[in-house]
Every structure is written in structure tokens, then in C-alpha cells.
Amino acid sequence: MSEQENIAALRAELRLFCQLMLASDDAADRMMQQIDRRALGCHDEQESWPARRVRLFRIAADVCGAGPEGHTRPCSGPGDGIGDE
DSSP states (O other), X not given: OOHHHHXXXXXXXXXXXXXXXXXXXXXXXXXXXXXXHHHHTTOOTTOOHHHHHHHHHHHHHHHTTOSOTTOOOSSOOTTSSSSOO
8 A cells, every 4th residue: 555545544534533523524524624734743754654643543532522631732642641551
């Protein structure tokens, strides 16, 4: 699978996640824009594909209101203290 295909598949999964969390197509589209904005500010060329996937789903959980209570993370990744128990 090419990088472009990976990105397209990941975006589809993220949108579905948001759609299921928010029960709305319009809200899912708005949240995808927020995910794009947050992810753009945290882009790291050296980041592995699995780490990028985890980071984007953490951002999606935050913007859709499913993140840990009291936590807002514009960027998150390995070692951010979430799930590192």
C-alpha cells in the first residue's frame, strides 16, 4: 500500500470514528478539519506510521470529546503520559 493510500484509509477511519462518536456527518466533517489543523502543527517526518496513527486517533478522541477527562493535547505522542502506565 502506498503512502497516499495509507493516508486515505486512515482519514476514512478517523472520519468514521468521529461520525460514530458524534452521531452526525456534519459534526464529523468539522472535527476532521480540527484534526487536520492540530496534526499539521505536530508533523514529524521521522515519525513511524504506527506512531502517527496513534497520535491522530488521540487527537480525534480529544476533539470528539472522548479523551481523558481534563486533558487537552494539541499534540500527543509516545511518552506523553497518556496510557504509559
